[in-house]
Amino acid sequence: MEKILILDFGSQYTQLIARRVRELNVYCEIHPFNKIPELDADIKGVILSGSPSSVRDADAPKPDLSNIKGHLPLLGVCYGAQLLAAEFGGEVEGAPSREYGRAMLTVKDQIDPLMLNVPSPTQVWMSHGDTITRLPENYHIIGSTENVQAAAYHIEGEKTWGIQFHPEVYHSTDGTQILSNFVLGICGCSGTWSPDSFIETTVAELKAKLGDDRVILGLSGGVDSSVAAMLLNKAIGQNLTCIFVNNGLLRKNEFDDVLDSYKHMGLNVIGVDASERFYNDLKGVTDPEQKRKIIGRDFVEVFNAEAKKIEGARWLAQGTIYPDVIESCSVKGPSATIKSHHNVGGLPKEMNLKIVEPLRLLFKDEVRRVGKAMNMDQRLLGRHPFPGPGLGIRIIGEVTAEKVRVLQEADAIFINGLRDAGLYDSVWQAGVMLLPVQSVGVMGDERTYESCVALRAVISTDGMTADWVHLPYEFLANVSNEIINKVRGVNRVVYDISSKPPATIEWE
Template sequence: MAEKIIILDFGSQVTQLIARRVRELQVYCEIHPYNHIPEIDESVKGIILSGSPCSVREEDSPRINLAAFGDLPILGICYGAQLLAYLGGGSVEASQHREYGRAHLKSVRNSILFQDVSANSQVWMSHGDTIMELPAEYEVIGSTESVRVAAFANPSKPVFGIQFHPEVTHSTEGKQILKNFVVGVCGCSASWTSDSFVETTVADLKKKIGNDKVVLGLSGGVDSSVAAVLLHKAIGQNLYCIFVDNGLLRKGEFEEVLESYKSMGLNVKGVDSKKRFYDALAGLSDPESKRKAIGKTFIDVFDHEAHLIEGVKWLGQGTIYPDVIESVSVKGPSATIKSHHNVGGLPDFMKLKVVEPLNTLFKDEVRLVGKTLGIDQKILGRHPFPGPGLAIRILGDITAEKVDILQKVDAIFINGLKSEGLYDQVWQAGAILLPVQSVGVMGDERTYEKVVALRAVTSLDGMTADWCHLPYDFLGKISNEIINKVKGVNRVVYDISSKPPATIEWE
């Protein structure tokens, strides 16, 4: 990349929102844990320090060496601002009460950080500590009614701190403040677009792969499809696509996906591995155990298929940035939310190098790249579907019977969304088979059968999500159809949990 902003993550739940806002400004950025700072080369134009649940007053709170960044521009947000003040010798103390919610900037001094920001601009506060005294080299450039040091700057260096969160939508001009930093202060050109990404990535892939052969697993989803077309654009027929039927796909998906790729010029082979996956999953109920079993089986299948292709050296994957972020924690492996079967290294026996052309993109950016590549909207508009498939939507152990039930339920739900014109209003939807049974009455008989939960969320990139407020009439119609048509189900519930605190998938 020609230029980028580095965001150091101190553990805030909304660090990824900083990246999203910077990307929306057409400036490339990367998130890195504070304790794994990347090499600071000429491409790095500025540093943003994120918020954190920690207090700088704690001995074991996250710290960094500011000298490592030289004269680069720095913007500290919330904890990041407190850290700048604390490391410089300022005073940070516990607030009398937690300052959380909307506030308005007052007494704003003339500063490039607040250029084109209106007076009395609304900002969002969320902190338990307050900066009481600044180091001598800093001056206050913004206050609110209750926070004297809401923003500060070093008059002789491009270093800024803001106590509020510009990345959240509640800070109504937060995006402008971030633009003032990354474009005005850091001098970024705001030229990172889907067109430039395709051009740069294809050139990099050609250089990286050369005349080598690549095998890639297709799923029919957005990520693997865009990754495949990018690779195909770079290396042509040296890309070998494999679509595996793991027995955990949606109803009829294997045949539909193979058909959809016929007109795309891709070299695709379908592999029926249902039995292999069912055998690997037999008796497993723990979510992580199921994910790992599926990941290992995928690797085994690809290893076998790769050996059938003479001279293949690379495994292509559709890993995207949220996969990478959720698999890395500033607190170490123990705090990882969940493992991703397509993130990380491969066993030595496989002897394939990994190429992940989308691992710096959020989901909506992947779709924009797909549009630039001319991929059919039917593929680009598809809801995300988890790599482990229905295995993590069947709570408990996996059997062919359970898969059959969930496939039928899921098909009724998804087809209903499409027929009612609701599909494109939903970011992701699916059904979950619960490991409980429910008493019911069907006809004149008592039943004791399975319960399914329907899940539909709205989101931008999957990092955060809200439950979708589907019409009650629609939910009632779908529930009735599922109970009448799917033998073995007598109760349907709707999941109204948001992320956080819940995840989109149940496992």
């Protein structure tokens, strides 16, 4: 399979480069600069990412490019461009002032392959503290800005280019055209990598890898595990056994509804209702992290108990996606904290299960595209993200069955209201929090002293940052009235207008 190799020097934009290449229907992989994979015939070109480092630092990341430069099409972005200049006879110095933000690029050579169909001038995005002050002799300038003479260059006699701006960000208005010129034009990629081709290739690989072996998959009701299950089902059919655990902290009727959806999809699913076990173990616990650990531990133990009943199982399938894979081998090192509930972890060694991850090459939006190509139920495919500990971290304080009932009812009114008003798909994530606060109210001429709930709705692309959604006042008023009138135990509704950062999406 043809692919573009992206060498990561730690830039905040590296994943975005990969996203843009994937949008051209070309497969690409990100690898740390110091872990370059074997260069086989499938690699059609290489992109060097930006970096928070300076090429002038003593410990600056400097890969061995001897088998790449001059042999494969090569594009250096920002730090990558400065590296290609500094390491081969040019000079890079600190800029008089850090260049950050929009700049206008004048194209100096409009017939250069990288600049084809790029208007001049065109807006680009700068983000660097260094600048190239002298290029090596055989480097030819193809683009300049007011402050950066060597904003883009081409090495004569080689398929090697460097640009000191970021074509992958939205603010570079013709950045996609530049990347397309490199990936489709210079590298000669066919642009045929699509959801359908991914499905066909992945199913064939799964068949070859798994043969007649039995596979276990823990379903969560979310998009990733559901799409992984569909791919595995296409490959091995009834040799896949899915386990869906009800921890008692799911949304109203979710266990039965999702279980029914899975069965209509033809999946072999075991539903396990372990609600009482989770409620008992959460009694008296108020610390958020302790709640998370209990929920994660109980899930693993319930899952393990069911998995042991499946004879001949040799594989554990997981819905791991590409951002998880990238982070685990980041040039900055793996994430310091991994939340246990996000994965089926801690399986006993005696189970001796091997791991299979059908989605490990895909970003989140690509997972949805693959699910759509397999005709997955839109209500599953378009589901908002839902935290692994479920309503357990939307109930502030101790979790009880009664509090879960109250929150499920209020949450159902809010989520169904978003769907009915046509707002659900424009919101990235929404939910209700049950607060440990009681307030005085009046209902039917009687004084009440009941709970308060907070509505939360955010818009985001990856959950790392989020803004609160400006839902219509009339909609909020209707939802508030319905919750107070129909949910016994609630007499006050508030709307959370905090963004992330400084707040988080969930309250615990």
